[in-house]
Amino acid sequence: MSTNAKSRSRFLHEETKFSGGYSTGVVKAVYESYQPWSLRVTFLFVLGFLGRALLLFNTNLMGFWVDSLCRNSTSCKPVPALFRGFSHHQYVNVIVIVTALGFVANTLFRVGISRTGTHAVSRFYDNVTLRVSRFPMSFFDVTPIGRMITRFGSDYAAMFRMMGGPMGEFLCVVFDLILIVMLSAFASPWFLPLMLISLAVNYAVYRSNKMRMREERRELSRSRAPAIAHFSETVQGARVVKIFGRSNVFVTRFMTLLEGFVVQRFRAAVAIQWFSVQMTASIQVLLVFGAVLGLILLRHGQISVGALGVALTFIGMSSNTIQSFFDWLASLEEALTGFERLDEYLRKDLEPAAALPPTAEFRTQHRVMSFAEWKKRWSHPLLSMACAEVNIENLTLRYQPNLPIVLDNVSLRVLSGEHVGIVGATGSGKSTLIQAIFKLYPFETGKISVGGFDVSAPDSAEQFISLDVYRSALALIPQDPSLFRGTLRENLSISDDVSDEELVKALCLVGLHESLSVATEDAAGILKMSIEERGVNMSVGQRQLVCLARCLLSRSPVVLMDEATSAVDPVSEAALVTATEKLLKGRTRIVVAHRLATVVNCDRVVWMEHGKIRLIGSPSDVLVQFQKQGGAK
Amino acid sequence: MTVTTSLLLQRFTVPILVEVRRVLKSNLGSSFISKLVSQSNSQSSLESSSQSKLESFTRLSKNILLDALLYRFSVRLFILFLAIVATACGLLVPVFQRGFLDHISAEYHWRSVWWMVGVFFAGVGQQMLNSIFRLIGNAEGLRVQRIISQALYEKTIHLAPEARGKNTVGETVNYYAQDVPTVGSFVEEFLPAVFTAGLSMLCAPIAVALLLKIPMHGVLLVTATSVALSIWFGNRQARFFVLNKMNAQKRMGVVNEWLQNMRLIRILGWTCRFEEKIEVNRRVETQNRLAMVTNGSTMNSIAQVTPFLINVAGVWALVQEKGASVTPGDVFSVLWVFGVFFMRPLRIFPFLIANWHDARTSAMRLQNFFALPQEDDSEESYEGGGLVASEKYDAESVSCSVRGLNLNMNGKHLLKNISVEIPAKAFVVIVGEVGSGKTLLLQSLMRTVPATFDDYVLGGISAQTLSLSILRAHFGYVSQEGFVMSATLRDNIALTYETSASTDEKILQLLTTAQFNPQSEHMFHGVSTELGERGVNLSGGQRQRVNLARCGYFDRPVLLLDDCLSAVDVETERSLVQNLFLGLWANKTRILVTHRLSVLPHADLVVLMEEGQIVETGKFDDLCRTSVRMKAFVDAHVRKDNVRAKDG
Known part of the structure; x- marks a missing residue:
C-alpha cells in the first residue's frame, strides 16, 4: 500500500514543478507575443502614464486649494504663482477639467492595452497548438490528458484574463507608484526618502512572502487536476462501478482528492491574507514616522500644513497602491505560470521530420515550411x-x-x-x-x-x-x-x-x-x-x-x-x-x-x-x- | 482622552494580533486549516444533519444559490459582525487623522503624535479583521463547494437510466470543474464584499454628516450616476461573460477531442483540419473577449475616476457650507472619508454584479442537472463486493427468468416482449446482428436501462421486490468497452483504491486465468503498474481481459459478459473459453453476448435476437438443424469464419 501511495504521489508530482525564479524564456515568450504591436504598446504606455498623472495631480491641486484657505496662518505656504488668486469656482473648474482629461487618457490606455493583450495571448495560443499537434507520440502516452487539458483550459484562461483588464490595472498601479513618489516629492522633497524607504520596506515584506505564496499557488493549480480526472473517469464508468457496488469507494476516493484541493485552496488564501496584514502594518508604521517627521519639519518651518497633508495622503494612498501592486504582481505571476507552461510546449521538440505550417510565428528551433512548399505538398506524386x-x-x-x-x-x-x-x-x-x-x-x-x-x-x-x-x-x-x-x-x-x-x-x-x-x-x-x-x-x-x-x-x-x-x-x-x-x-x-x-x-x-x-x-x-x-x- | 482611546485599541488589537500570529504560525503544520476546513467537514459529512444539507442543496433545492448563501446562517452573521467592527476601525482612521492635523498648530504639538498612533492601530485592526473574515468566508465558500461537489458526484453515479446520456461527458465534468467553483467562490467573495462595500457605502454619508456636517447632494448625485453606469456596464459584462464561458467550452470540446485522438488524427493526416477547427473556435472566443475587455476597461475607468469627482463635490460642499472657516483638517478628513468609504466599494461594485450573474447561470445549470431523475438505491448493502454475495449465493446458484420484458427509450420500442428462462449454472450465448438489442437485454437485467417486466425472477425471488443494489449484487459484468481507471492494475481488479497487497496472489491467479500475464504485457511493476487515465496505455484486448479478471474477483453468481471477446485473438479466445467460461466459472450462470460462432457449440442455450426480439432459443446443434433463421445467420458467418471451432 505504501509503495502504491508513493508511486501515485510521484505520478502526480511529475507535473512541471517550478521553484525559484522564472526562466528568461517566459519573459521572451511574453515579449514575442506582444511584438507585432510594440509601437502601439509604447504609445499606450505614454498615454497611460499621462492619464494617471492628471488624475493624481488632483491631490496636489487640492493641496493648493487648502493652502489658499489659510492665507493668514503661519503654517501655510504661499501657493504657486499660477494658482494665486484663484476663486473656489476656478479651483473646481480646473480640477474637473484635469479629471476629465485624465479619465479619457486612462480609458483609452486601458482599453488599448487590454485589447492588445487579448490579441497577444491568442497569438501565443495558436502557436502552441501548432506545436503540440506535432509532438512525438510518446509524449501523449506518458502525459495524463488532464494535465494537457489544464494547460489549454485553465492556464490559458488565466493568461487571457490577466492580459486583458488586469494588465491595464496593474500598469495603472505601477504608474501610480511612480507618480506618488514624484508628486509627494513635488509637495515637499523632504518626504522623498520616506517614500523610498516605504517602497523598500514593502518590497522586503513582499520578498519574504513571495516564495511561499508562489509555492502555494502552484501547488493549488496542481491539486486541481486529479479530482477532475477522477470525476471524468467516473462519469464514463458509472455503470460498472454500480454493478459491483463500489459507489461508496468511489465517493470516498473523490472526496479524498477533493480534500487535497480544498485544503490547498485554503492554504493559499491564508498565505495571501497574512501577506496583506504584514503589508498594512508596515505602511501604518511608516505613516506614524511620516507624521513625526512632518511635525519636526513643520516646527522648523520647512513645510506647510498643506504639504504635510498631501504627503500623508500619499503615504496612506501608497498603502492601498502598494498592496494592490503586489496583489496584482502575484496574479500576474500566476498568469506567468500559464505562460511558462505553454512556453514549455512552445519550445519542446517535435516528432522527427515534422515541420510547422508557414503560418507559425515565434522564433523556435522548429523547422517551418515555406508557403510554396506548403501549397504544393498535396500534389505530391505518391498521392496520385x-x-x-x-x-x-x-x-x-x-x-x-x-x-x-x-x-x-x-x-x-x-x-x-x-x-x-x-x-x-x-x-x-x-x-x-x-x-x-x-x-x-x-x-x-x-x-x-x-x-x-x-x-x-x-x-x-x-x-x-x-x-x-x-x-x-x-x-x-x-x-x-x-x-x-x-x-x-x-x-x-x-x-x-x-x-x-x-x-x-x-x-x-x-x-x-x-x-x-x-x-x-x-x-x-x-x-x-x-x-x-x-x-x-x-x-x-x-x-x-x-x-x-x-x-x-x-x-x-x-x-x-x-x-x-x-x-x-x-x-x-x-x-x-x-x-x-x-x-x-x-x-x-x-x-x-x-x-x-x-x-x-x-x-x-x-x-x-x-x-x-x-x-x-x-x-x-x-x-x-x-x-x-x-x-x- | 487620546491616550485612553489608543490604550483601549491596544487592549483589543494586541491580543488579536497575538492570536492570529499563533494561528498563522501553526497553520504551517496545517493543523489550523484541517481544523477549520477538512476535519470538521469530514466529520459533519458523516452526521445526518450534513446529509440532509446535501439533500436540501440538491434534490430538494429550487435555488442552490440562495441555499448556499443562507447555509450556516450563524457563521454568516458572525462574518457580518466582523465586517461591522472592521468598518468601525476604518472609520476611526480619519477621526484620528483629523485630530492630528487639527492639533498640529495648537500648543501641545508633540501629543498630536498620539493621534497618529491611533491611526496606526485603527488601520492595522481594520486590515486584520478584514483578513479574518475573508478567511472565514473562504472556508465557508469551500465548504459549500465541497458539499455541492459531493452531491454532484453522487448524482452522476446514481443518475437514473433514462437520464443517462442527456449530458456529454465533457458537459458533466464541466459542472464540477467550472460551475461548482463559480458558486463556491461567489459565496466566498460575495458576502464579505457585500458587507464591506455595502456597509461602507451606507456608513459614509452618516460619517460625513457626523464629522463634517456638510450637505451631500453633489456627492450623492455623483455616486448615483456612477452606480447606475456600473450596473449598466456590469450587466453587459455578465452577458459577455456567459458567452465567453460557452465559447471556451466549445473550444475545449474540440481541444479535448484533438488531444484524446492525437494518434488517429495523425494516422488520418487530419492534423491541419483540427488546427483549423481549434483556431476557428478560438477566433470566435477572442472576438467576444475583445468586446468584453473593452466594456470591462471602460467600466473600471469610470469606477476609478468617480472617487476623484466625489472628492471635488465633497470639498465644494464643504467650502459652500463653512466658507472662510474651513480648516485644512476638515478638507483632508473629507478626502479620507471618501477615500475609505467610496474608493473600494465603487471599484468592486461592477465586479459584484458580473459575479452575481455568473454564479446565477452556474447555479441554474447545476439545478437542472440535479433535477434529473435518480435511481433509488440508497442502501448499498453489498458494498463488500463479492464476498458477501458469494457467501449467500454460492450454495444455490441463481436462475433467471424473464417474462414480458419491454424497453422504450427516446420514443423507440427497443426490446419487444422478451421472455426467456435461464437455468442456474447455464452458459447462455446471445447472438444477433448489431442493433438487435443484445446489449440492451443485459442492461435490462441489471436494470441500468428503464425496462419494464411482467415478471422477473432471480434465483426464485421476484426481482421487482429486490432493491437495486441487492439485485445488482447478483451480477458480475463486463462491458463492451471495458472500464479501466487511473490506478494500479491491482486496484483495477479489486475496483477500489489503495488495495492492500495481501490480495496479490488472488489477483495474479485471476489475471492468469484471464490470459493476462502482467510481465508479457509489458507491465514491469506487476500488479502495481499504474494503468494511467482511462487506461489509455491498454489495447482493447488488454482492457477486456482486465475486466474479465475483475469480474472473477467479485465472484458473483450471474455473469453478464458483453462482447468481451471482440478484441482478443483466436488463441486467447480459446483459452478464455476453456479455462474461464467452462472452467473456473462452470458453476455460475453465464450470459455472453458475442459475434464469435466458435463459442456457440459450448453453450447450454443459444439465443438469437433480431430487431429487439428473441427469435430462436435452444441448443446450437438443434437450432442448426431446425431453425431457418439460425441457419441463415450461421451461414453468413461460416462462409468467412474457419470451422475449426466446431471440431474443438
Missing part, C-alpha cells in the same frame, strides 16, 4: 499512385528509451499492390509494426519508405515527402475505431470538395446504409447523422464500416488493417469483407489478423514472434506452421 511499395529495412523500435525493444531488426518489402497478412500471438509486435509504418514512434535503427519516398530524406531530395502527406498516403482500418463528434460527413472526409454523391456512394459500397437500416435512396440523409463523442452511438462494426468508407474516399495507395474483422457482426462483416476484396483490390494491403480465415486469401503471410519476423511465405505454408505451433501450445 494507385498502389505503392512499402519497404521496411532493419527496423528496430522501442516505445520509450527505458522500455524493451518491441520490433527487433525487422525487414519486409511489400510490393506494389500486394496483399500481405500478418499473424502472431498477442505482444508479438504486429500492431506496433502498423504504428511504425505510420511513423508514430521514432526508430532506433532502420527506415521505412513508401513508393520510394521517405520523410527522413533531405528536403531537397527527390525522395522527400512531408510527414502529413506521407501519412495521408496510408489509410488505416483500426482495431478500435473511434469517430469524432460532428456529422457523419465530417467523419468521412476532410475536404468540402468531395460531393455528397461520392460520399453516399462510398457508404452504400461498404454497406453502412444496410447496417443502419436505411434504404439506399435515403442514404444521403445519413450524411447529416450526428456522431457523438468517440462515436459511441454506433456499434464497433458500424464504426469500422465508416473507417472503410473513409479509406475508400481517401484513395490512398496503401491500406493497413488492424484486426479488421474481429468485432463486426455477420452482416457488417460480410459487407466489410466483400468491400475490402472488391474495392481495395489493386491497392497495397497489409492486414494484421487475429483470425486466420482473414489471411487465407493473401498473397503472402508474415508470422511475427517476439518482435521479429519468424516466417514469410504463402498462406498455406505459413498458416500450417503457425497452427502447428499454436496447437502445441
Whole structure:
C-alpha cells in the first residue's frame, strides 16, 4: 500500500514543478507575443502614464486649494504663482477639467492595452497548438490528458484574463507608484526618502512572502487536476462501478482528492491574507514616522500644513497602491505560470521530420515550411499512385528509451499492390509494426519508405515527402475505431470538395446504409447523422464500416488493417469483407489478423514472434506452421 | 482622552494580533486549516444533519444559490459582525487623522503624535479583521463547494437510466470543474464584499454628516450616476461573460477531442483540419473577449475616476457650507472619508454584479442537472463486493427468468416482449446482428436501462421486490468497452483504491486465468503498474481481459459478459473459453453476448435476437438443424469464419 501511495504521489508530482525564479524564456515568450504591436504598446504606455498623472495631480491641486484657505496662518505656504488668486469656482473648474482629461487618457490606455493583450495571448495560443499537434507520440502516452487539458483550459484562461483588464490595472498601479513618489516629492522633497524607504520596506515584506505564496499557488493549480480526472473517469464508468457496488469507494476516493484541493485552496488564501496584514502594518508604521517627521519639519518651518497633508495622503494612498501592486504582481505571476507552461510546449521538440505550417510565428528551433512548399505538398506524386511499395529495412523500435525493444531488426518489402497478412500471438509486435509504418514512434535503427519516398530524406531530395502527406498516403482500418463528434460527413472526409454523391456512394459500397437500416435512396440523409463523442452511438462494426468508407474516399495507395474483422457482426462483416476484396483490390494491403480465415486469401503471410519476423511465405505454408505451433501450445 | 482611546485599541488589537500570529504560525503544520476546513467537514459529512444539507442543496433545492448563501446562517452573521467592527476601525482612521492635523498648530504639538498612533492601530485592526473574515468566508465558500461537489458526484453515479446520456461527458465534468467553483467562490467573495462595500457605502454619508456636517447632494448625485453606469456596464459584462464561458467550452470540446485522438488524427493526416477547427473556435472566443475587455476597461475607468469627482463635490460642499472657516483638517478628513468609504466599494461594485450573474447561470445549470431523475438505491448493502454475495449465493446458484420484458427509450420500442428462462449454472450465448438489442437485454437485467417486466425472477425471488443494489449484487459484468481507471492494475481488479497487497496472489491467479500475464504485457511493476487515465496505455484486448479478471474477483453468481471477446485473438479466445467460461466459472450462470460462432457449440442455450426480439432459443446443434433463421445467420458467418471451432 505504501509503495502504491508513493508511486501515485510521484505520478502526480511529475507535473512541471517550478521553484525559484522564472526562466528568461517566459519573459521572451511574453515579449514575442506582444511584438507585432510594440509601437502601439509604447504609445499606450505614454498615454497611460499621462492619464494617471492628471488624475493624481488632483491631490496636489487640492493641496493648493487648502493652502489658499489659510492665507493668514503661519503654517501655510504661499501657493504657486499660477494658482494665486484663484476663486473656489476656478479651483473646481480646473480640477474637473484635469479629471476629465485624465479619465479619457486612462480609458483609452486601458482599453488599448487590454485589447492588445487579448490579441497577444491568442497569438501565443495558436502557436502552441501548432506545436503540440506535432509532438512525438510518446509524449501523449506518458502525459495524463488532464494535465494537457489544464494547460489549454485553465492556464490559458488565466493568461487571457490577466492580459486583458488586469494588465491595464496593474500598469495603472505601477504608474501610480511612480507618480506618488514624484508628486509627494513635488509637495515637499523632504518626504522623498520616506517614500523610498516605504517602497523598500514593502518590497522586503513582499520578498519574504513571495516564495511561499508562489509555492502555494502552484501547488493549488496542481491539486486541481486529479479530482477532475477522477470525476471524468467516473462519469464514463458509472455503470460498472454500480454493478459491483463500489459507489461508496468511489465517493470516498473523490472526496479524498477533493480534500487535497480544498485544503490547498485554503492554504493559499491564508498565505495571501497574512501577506496583506504584514503589508498594512508596515505602511501604518511608516505613516506614524511620516507624521513625526512632518511635525519636526513643520516646527522648523520647512513645510506647510498643506504639504504635510498631501504627503500623508500619499503615504496612506501608497498603502492601498502598494498592496494592490503586489496583489496584482502575484496574479500576474500566476498568469506567468500559464505562460511558462505553454512556453514549455512552445519550445519542446517535435516528432522527427515534422515541420510547422508557414503560418507559425515565434522564433523556435522548429523547422517551418515555406508557403510554396506548403501549397504544393498535396500534389505530391505518391498521392496520385494507385498502389505503392512499402519497404521496411532493419527496423528496430522501442516505445520509450527505458522500455524493451518491441520490433527487433525487422525487414519486409511489400510490393506494389500486394496483399500481405500478418499473424502472431498477442505482444508479438504486429500492431506496433502498423504504428511504425505510420511513423508514430521514432526508430532506433532502420527506415521505412513508401513508393520510394521517405520523410527522413533531405528536403531537397527527390525522395522527400512531408510527414502529413506521407501519412495521408496510408489509410488505416483500426482495431478500435473511434469517430469524432460532428456529422457523419465530417467523419468521412476532410475536404468540402468531395460531393455528397461520392460520399453516399462510398457508404452504400461498404454497406453502412444496410447496417443502419436505411434504404439506399435515403442514404444521403445519413450524411447529416450526428456522431457523438468517440462515436459511441454506433456499434464497433458500424464504426469500422465508416473507417472503410473513409479509406475508400481517401484513395490512398496503401491500406493497413488492424484486426479488421474481429468485432463486426455477420452482416457488417460480410459487407466489410466483400468491400475490402472488391474495392481495395489493386491497392497495397497489409492486414494484421487475429483470425486466420482473414489471411487465407493473401498473397503472402508474415508470422511475427517476439518482435521479429519468424516466417514469410504463402498462406498455406505459413498458416500450417503457425497452427502447428499454436496447437502445441 | 487620546491616550485612553489608543490604550483601549491596544487592549483589543494586541491580543488579536497575538492570536492570529499563533494561528498563522501553526497553520504551517496545517493543523489550523484541517481544523477549520477538512476535519470538521469530514466529520459533519458523516452526521445526518450534513446529509440532509446535501439533500436540501440538491434534490430538494429550487435555488442552490440562495441555499448556499443562507447555509450556516450563524457563521454568516458572525462574518457580518466582523465586517461591522472592521468598518468601525476604518472609520476611526480619519477621526484620528483629523485630530492630528487639527492639533498640529495648537500648543501641545508633540501629543498630536498620539493621534497618529491611533491611526496606526485603527488601520492595522481594520486590515486584520478584514483578513479574518475573508478567511472565514473562504472556508465557508469551500465548504459549500465541497458539499455541492459531493452531491454532484453522487448524482452522476446514481443518475437514473433514462437520464443517462442527456449530458456529454465533457458537459458533466464541466459542472464540477467550472460551475461548482463559480458558486463556491461567489459565496466566498460575495458576502464579505457585500458587507464591506455595502456597509461602507451606507456608513459614509452618516460619517460625513457626523464629522463634517456638510450637505451631500453633489456627492450623492455623483455616486448615483456612477452606480447606475456600473450596473449598466456590469450587466453587459455578465452577458459577455456567459458567452465567453460557452465559447471556451466549445473550444475545449474540440481541444479535448484533438488531444484524446492525437494518434488517429495523425494516422488520418487530419492534423491541419483540427488546427483549423481549434483556431476557428478560438477566433470566435477572442472576438467576444475583445468586446468584453473593452466594456470591462471602460467600466473600471469610470469606477476609478468617480472617487476623484466625489472628492471635488465633497470639498465644494464643504467650502459652500463653512466658507472662510474651513480648516485644512476638515478638507483632508473629507478626502479620507471618501477615500475609505467610496474608493473600494465603487471599484468592486461592477465586479459584484458580473459575479452575481455568473454564479446565477452556474447555479441554474447545476439545478437542472440535479433535477434529473435518480435511481433509488440508497442502501448499498453489498458494498463488500463479492464476498458477501458469494457467501449467500454460492450454495444455490441463481436462475433467471424473464417474462414480458419491454424497453422504450427516446420514443423507440427497443426490446419487444422478451421472455426467456435461464437455468442456474447455464452458459447462455446471445447472438444477433448489431442493433438487435443484445446489449440492451443485459442492461435490462441489471436494470441500468428503464425496462419494464411482467415478471422477473432471480434465483426464485421476484426481482421487482429486490432493491437495486441487492439485485445488482447478483451480477458480475463486463462491458463492451471495458472500464479501466487511473490506478494500479491491482486496484483495477479489486475496483477500489489503495488495495492492500495481501490480495496479490488472488489477483495474479485471476489475471492468469484471464490470459493476462502482467510481465508479457509489458507491465514491469506487476500488479502495481499504474494503468494511467482511462487506461489509455491498454489495447482493447488488454482492457477486456482486465475486466474479465475483475469480474472473477467479485465472484458473483450471474455473469453478464458483453462482447468481451471482440478484441482478443483466436488463441486467447480459446483459452478464455476453456479455462474461464467452462472452467473456473462452470458453476455460475453465464450470459455472453458475442459475434464469435466458435463459442456457440459450448453453450447450454443459444439465443438469437433480431430487431429487439428473441427469435430462436435452444441448443446450437438443434437450432442448426431446425431453425431457418439460425441457419441463415450461421451461414453468413461460416462462409468467412474457419470451422475449426466446431471440431474443438
